[in-house]
Amino acid sequence: MTRSEERLAMGVVRWTGRETKTLRLAHRMTVRAFAVRIGVSDRIVSKWEKGGLDVVPRQGTQAALDTLLSVAGTEVQERFATLITEEAASGDDARTETLLAADAHRHQRHPVDGKLMALVEEGMYLAGTGGETVWLPAFWIDVFPTTNAGYARYLRATGQAPPRHWGSDGRCPDSVFDHPVVWVTWHEATAYAGWARKSLPSSRQWEKAARGPRGNPYPWGDSATAAKCNVRESGIGHTTPVSRYRSGVSPLGVFDLCGNVWEWCATESGPGRYELKGSAFTSPFALAAPASFNDASSTMQDDDTGFRCVTSAESLPPRRLTGGRIRDLSANGT
Numbered sequence: 001m002t003r004s005e006e007r008l009a010m011g012v013v014r015w016t017g018r019e020t021k022t023l024r025l026a027h028r029m030t031v032r033a034f035a036v037r038i039g040v041s042d043r044i045v046s047k048w049e050k051g052g053l054d055v056v057p058r059q060g061t062q063a064a065l066d067t068l069l070s071v072a073g074t075e076v077q078e079r080f081a082t083l084i085t086e087e088a089a090s091g092d093d094a095r096t097e098t099l100l101a102a103d104a105h106r107h108q109r110h111p112v113d114g115k116l117m118a119l120v121e122e123g124m125y126l127a128g129t130g131g132e133t134v135w136l137p138a139f140w141i142d143v144f145p146t147t148n149a150g151y152a153r154y155l156r157a158t159g160q161a162p163p164r165h166w167g168s169d170g171r172c173p174d175s176v177f178d179h180p181v182v183w184v185t186w187h188e189a190t191a192y193a194g195w196a197r198k199s200l201p202s203s204r205q206w207e208k209a210a211r212g213p214r215g216n217p218y219p220w221g222d223s224a225t226a227a228k229c230n231v232r233e234s235g236i237g238h239t240t241p242v243s244r245y246r247s248g249v250s251p252l253g254v255f256d257l258c259g260n261v262w263e264w265c266a267t268e269s270g271p272g273r274y275e276l277k278g279s280a281f282t283s284p285f286a287l288a289a290p291a292s293f294n295d296a297s298s299t300m301q302d303d304d305t306g307f308r309c310v311t312s313a314e315s316l317p318p319r320r321l322t323g324g325r326i327r328d329l330s331a332n333g334t
Helices: 003-010 017-027 031-038 042-054 059-070 074-090 095-101 148-158 186-195 203-211
Strands: 107-109 116-120 123-127 132-136 139-142 262-270 273-277 295-297 310-312 319-322 325-328
Touching (some): 017 031, 031 042, 031 059, 116 203, 123 203, 186 262
Antiparallel strands (some): 107 116, 116 139, 123 132, 139 310
16 A cells, blocks of 8 residues: 555544645635535635645534545545645655655655655666666666646746647646646757756666666566556556556656656667657557667657656765654765
8 A cells, every 4th residue: 555545544634724725636626616615715725725734724624624535536535645645755844754764765856846756776687678687877767757747847947838738828737737748859858857957867777767676577577467557558548647556666666667658768769869668648558668669759749758857876965864854965964
């Protein structure tokens, strides 16, 4: 059971303005509609959300919120769990320490784009369809593909043009904020990576993150199971939230390395062409194995192509647990 699933199984221990807002977003309700549902004024809901972790609703309201979550459909509950987990992993929230403390040296937030990254340690792995032994130095890789919400932060910082599926107003639709961004060329993905002081992964970095040091055929192991990812056989027909397929996570805790969207790599396969990894909701499961080869023109953009980033092991400071909290250590020890 994942942390998100455990949280739903136990219920929310204490509702604050942060959880209340998250539940409203999971239901995709306006402030007014949400207020009506739980029997308070919209002014009160706005006050809670503005107060965040410092506001705790009354006990009667806490019970109403418990009920609203418990009777919600599976889709809403999963969305709530995903949002809670991602907020803790990427926000300036003290609960980040709890989320990451169990494996502090293997997961960190990047200081520029705030994305959770997993450490891929140096060493050998079995690469390609022939199981070639390859050594790679250590690196960090994004746990999730770059989402529409993450790409929106980049656009606000740089003023670059939004992807075509965001509509005429250039805003990210609420319905896909936690889906991988698509309709980006290799050049646009590379520009994001440069802004974040990262890079696109080489095809071998990507493959090692997906297969682990033992070279599993798939992130989850040996079984060719299409149900563990969003591919054509799934019949979904569109992108899904990046943390949906928890049973398909890699040995290093990295999500969506099979299915959902093809991901750009830094490895050039020919003049103006670059490798793609992972398959997508439009492609058959047969192409999802991390050892599989695919490539495209650097100017190609499509509704099934996105990216994630990597950075060198040295670019993020080591961390240690002191006094029950994680402390970041820079090169000079401060």
